[in-house]
Amino acid sequence: MAGASKAVADSRANLPFVYRQYSAEQLKQVLYKMYLIRRFEEGAEESYMRGLIHGTMHLSIGQEACAMGICMPLGEDDQITSTHRGHGHCIAKGAEVKRMFAEFFGKTTGYCKGRGGSMHIADVAKGNLGANGIVGGGIPIAVGAALSSKMMKTGKVVVSFFGDGANNEGAFHEALNMAAVWKLPVIFVCENNGYGMSTSTARSTAVKNIADRAAAYSMPGVIVNGNIFSEVAEASYKAVERARAGEGPTLIESKTYRHRGHSKSDRNRYRTKEEIEDWMSNRDPITLFENELREFGFIDDEGIEAIRSGVAQEIADGIEFAKVSPSPDVSETGNYVYTEQA
Amino acid sequence: MDAMVRELSYAQAIQEAMAIAMDMDERVFLMGEDIGVYGGAFQVTGDLVERYGTERVIDTPISELGGAGVAVGAALTGMRPIFEFQFSDFATLAMEQIVNQAAKMRFMLGGEVSVPVVMRFPAGSGTGAAAQHSQSLEAWLGHVPGLKVIQPATPYDAKGMLLAAVADPDPVMIFEHKLLYKMKGPVPEGYYTVPIGKADIRREGRDLTIVATSIMVQKALDAAATLEAEGIDVEVVDLRTIRPMDKQTVIDSVKKTSRLMCVYEAVKTLGIGAEVSAMIAESEAFDYLDAPIVRLGGAETPIPYNPELEKAAVPQVPDIITAARDLVKGVR
Structure with a gap:
């Protein structure tokens, strides 16, 4: 990506990483996408309430800075594996919200032609190898994708997103170990939102920080405030450089919070209203980023309003696209099980 | 060449x-x-x-x-x-x-x-x-x-x-x-492929179809050689692929012989034999059957260590011979 010019860079010397590294246009685009993720999930939630979407969904509202920060230094050819809470990753990696809505609505125009839904949302053309319904399921797959990158010398970096719950799965440990032994170009990103469903990390995890587990696999373990875009992007940037240089994997723990419950069945009995309110009012990642952009002179109120209205329009168009798209025919239930049938 | x-x-x-x-x-x-x-x-x-x-x-x-x-x-x-x-x-x-x-x-x-x-x-x-x-x-x-x-x-x-x-x-x-x-x-030598999803008739016969998998194919062939001396002509179908299963080859064989026995090493219950049997029961071959279908599978136990027990836990050639003889002669 083209960065800031030299003169501009000098004037930003004391600002946090992303304001030195990226242009105003790029950073405004980040704000746009953070809003796009937020409004997409709000739109999906509302559509669910109205009965337009069935099943369940896991919303990442409150975690947008993490998805955007990690994906900021990635190129279109780089790949990610995602999680059941993966809408933000998908958008951050370049997906179109209209095709995501279409997938949630179960339509043929969706990214998975209506076969996957929220929990398997993917956009392979943009490098998103798919969300995953199994906690930790994508982590070894990301290591395999990184092995492909190394064997085929494509230079691709692979990011594996997972949550705090996954760090107690065997797959996490097996995958990190192999990635380190083979020095693969993969970045493990733990979005620690404090709870695996209802069980807090304090009750489930023996180490204080999940990043501490990196030591067991001889890789850097980095802790970032997952609600501050610049912090996340800086850690990701360094991990990508390390991976591209052939120095192996990094574990990034991004400490964050989900505003909504685990899924649609959550009664929020394991955390207090005060705790949720505190995160929403005082540590909202979009508000924090927006305030910084304004403070550092990258955007004004008019610019913010333009972003918000642009996002609102894209969301409305996306939902409309999904509504009018065709459903798959029942006669096609057996499609895509095997390659020959496609 | x-x-x-x-x-x-x-x-x-x-x-x-x-x-x-x-x-x-x-x-x-x-x-x-x-x-x-x-x-x-x-x-x-x-x-x-x-x-x-x-x-x-x-x-x-x-x-x-x-x-x-x-x-x-x-x-x-x-x-x-x-x-x-x-x-x-x-x-x-x-x-x-x-x-x-x-x-x-x-x-x-x-x-x-x-x-x-x-x-x-x-x-x-x-x-x-x-x-x-x-x-x-x-x-x-x-x-x-x-x-x-x-x-x-x-x-x-x-x-x-x-x-x-x-x-x-x-x-x-x-x-x-x-x-x-x-x-x-x-x-x-060199490159060739054997198609996935296609069974193979290892031995043609008139009196009985044995559908076998893996090592049981050879055991069924050994049993068939003994039975031939007794005048029992066994057809041995090597299933080769269990998914997707080559139903037609099995159906055609059963229509020809009118008797079916499934032989496999895995635990008998809820296994390949059940699937093949049910598939035949659902097919046009059902009307051709002259006798109930027989399954010979592994015992309902883990595999034991002791060598005699270990052999006893899975079908052996004499088991196949006995079961085939009983099936053809209608001893049930």
Whole structure:
């Protein structure tokens, strides 16, 4: 990506990483996408309430800075594996919200032609190898994708997103170990939102920080405030450089919070209203980023309003696209099980 | 011109197939536990690491779940991994990646991807390895749409079906009976494939169809030779693939012989025999049956260590002879 010019860079010397590294246009685009993720999930939630979407969904509202920060230094050819809470990753990696809505609505125009839904949302053309319904399921797959990158010398970096719950799965440990032994170009990103469903990390995890587990696999373990875009992007940037240089994997723990419950069945009995309110009012990642952009002179109120209205329009168009798209025919239930049938 | 045909063991045939696959396609590589300098627990990879190097013959840590997942991820992104489980029993450690990921990824993503991974499973009893190293779990995987599950019974098929598996765009699970590894048979040099999803009539007969899998094919053929002397003419169908199953070959055979017996090593209940029996009961061949269908499968126990008990836990040639004789003579 083209960065800031030299003169501009000098004037930003004391600002946090992303304001030195990226242009105003790029950073405004980040704000746009953070809003796009937020409004997409709000739109999906509302559509669910109205009965337009069935099943369940896991919303990442409150975690947008993490998805955007990690994906900021990635190129279109780089790949990610995602999680059941993966809408933000998908958008951050370049997906179109209209095709995501279409997938949630179960339509043929969706990214998975209506076969996957929220929990398997993917956009392979943009490098998103798919969300995953199994906690930790994508982590070894990301290591395999990184092995492909190394064997085929494509230079691709692979990011594996997972949550705090996954760090107690065997797959996490097996995958990190192999990635380190083979020095693969993969970045493990733990979005620690404090709870695996209802069980807090304090009750489930023996180490204080999940990043501490990196030591067991001889890789850097980095802790970032997952609600501050610049912090996340800086850690990701360094991990990508390390991976591209052939120095192996990094574990990034991004400490964050989900505003909504685990899924649609959550009664929020394991955390207090005060705790949720505190995160929403005082540590909202979009508000924090927006305030910084304004403070550092990258955007004004008019610019913010333009972003918000642009996002609102894209969301409305996306939902409309999904509504009018065709459903798959029942006669096609057996499609895509095997390659020959496609 | 016909390719030169030699006598190779089943294990040598697999090794040759893997070498040919790696020569033909640089995306093909091998992964597994101790498949490098050790040569694999059953010496199937043998010296391949010397020819192809540690970059293409990769020793994994003892991490079946992670290793299988790495193979799935590599297949998803353009490589053609052949992943060896040291024993098929260890599939239990990797079921998540096999069943939830490899089998479903193409479907879940609406056909946008494929997972051309080959997984090899040394299976079965008879080696004194006891209950955790002797199982026949092929029906577990045969239950999962998205997977293809094969059980070659001869060196010829072992090579040809492995090459077909590597060329296949979908995940193929190969169950190799450990007692077959030393079995010798004619194997042509060079590249050839044996189709997945096609059964083979190993012996034609009039009186009884035996549908057998894996090592039970040879046992059924041995039984058929004895029964022939008694005037009982047995047709032996080698199922070869359990998913997708070649129903028509079995149906046609049963219509011809009017009797069906299924012989397989896995635990009898809820297995391949049940599937084949039910398939025949649902087909036009049902009306041709002159006798109830018989299943001969493994005992409803884990595989015992004691050699006499171990033999008793799975069908043996005399068991097949007795059951076939009773079936043809109507002793039920």
